[in-house]
Amino acid sequence: MNYLCPSILAADFWELGKQIELVEQAGAPYLHIDVMDGMFVPSISFGMPVLECVRKKSELFMDVHMMVEQPERYIEELIRLGADGVTIHVEACSCIPETLSKIRALGKKTGLAINPETPVEAVLPYMDLVDMVLIMTVHPGFGGQRYIMDCVDKIKKMRTVINQRYPDVKLEIDGGVTLGNLEMNLDAGANVIVTGSAIFKGDIGQNVREFLKRMEAL
Ligand code: DX5
Ligand code: ZN
Numbered sequence: 001m002n003y004l005c006p007s008i009l010a011a012d013f014w015e016l017g018k019q020i021e022l023v024e025q026a027g028a029p030y031l032h033i034d035v036m037d038g039m040f041v042p043s044i045s046f047g048m049p050v051l052e053c054v055r056k057k058s059e060l061f062m063d064v065h066m067m068v069e070q071p072e073r074y075i076e077e078l079i080r081l082g083a084d085g086v087t088i089h090v091e092a093c094s095c096i097p098e099t100l101s102k103i104r105a106l107g108k109k110t111g112l113a114i115n116p117e118t119p120v121e122a123v124l125p126y127m128d129l130v131d132m133v134l135i136m137t138v139h140p141g142f143g144g145q146r147y148i149m150d151c152v153d154k155i156k157k158m159r160t161v162i163n164q165r166y167p168d169v170k171l172e173i174d175g176g177v178t179l180g181n182l183e184m185n186l187d188a189g190a191n192v193i194v195t196g197s198a199i200f201k202g203d204i205g206q207n208v209r210e211f212l213k214r215m216e217a218l
Contacts, residue, residue, distance in 0.1 A: 002215040003192045005030035005063055005172070006208065008054075009045060009143045010196030016050075019204055020058055026208035031060040032174070032194045033083075034143075037068040040092045041141030048081055055082025063192075065113065065174065067140045068092060072099040079106045087111025087134050087172075090122045100129035111172065115140060116148050120158045127166050132192060133158055137185075138175030143196040147176030152188050159189025182214055 006028050011019045020031065031054070036045040045067075055062060064083040068074065071088040072095055078086055086103050090112060093099055100110045112123050113134035123133050135154050138145040155173060162169050172192035173185055179198065186193075193215065199207045 004028045004211050005032045005194045006199040007032040007196035009034040010200040022204040026205040028208050030063050033064045039069045041067045052081040075102050085109035087113050089113045132170040134172040137173050155188040
């Protein structure tokens with residue numbers, strides 16, 4: 001099963017509520033919430049108040065991507081405000097097992113992310129605590145970047161490990177995904193597809209439907 005996960009980083013914030021409604025009505029199951037701290041990544045995005053506001057109105061699975069140093073500081077608060085899953089970066093957290101365990105103890109899904117230059121081996125020690133691995137397919141920090149082709153081999157490698165030993169773990173990719181490279185990524189083994197700028201432009205509902213149609217067909 002494949003899951004489409006539109007990233008609101010690319011939304012028009014003047015119209016955020018309306019645009020999330022369009023995504024939800026068109027049938028996307030997940031919503032990707034990019035939290036940036038200006039330290040782990042150069043930019044600052046949004047955080048708790050936006051999460052809280054979206055949770056009050058939307059039933060979508062809220063997939064929170066913490067591009068934040070020491071994300072362990074925020075786990076309880078994110079979950080209290082309505083996160084369904086919290087993904088932390090291996091590069092940003094010095095207490096990974098404790099942080100993943102905390103997310104699980106609070107009844108939510110765990111995610112562990114790696115940057116394009118980080119090998120897949122970096123997540124392997126933690127796989128028993130992970131519900132989803134996130135392979136970044138751009139350098140984190142900004143939407144609208146070009147997909148980094150070197151990541152395809154990492155996706156394939158991670159898929160092999162997951163199939164052999166952790167069949168319930170999801171494999172998410174994030175960055176530069178378009179209708180043009182979707183098939184290649186699904187073939188490589190990704191099954192949670194984050195996409196921002198390919199969804200939040202033109203006819204948002206139609207974009208979601210087109211992605212969903214292709215994801216079902218493949
Ligand atoms: C990048 C973010 C992504 C971003 C993807 O740092 O983690 O989730 O929103 O945007 P696109 O699909 O435009 O590359
Ligand atoms: Zn993201």
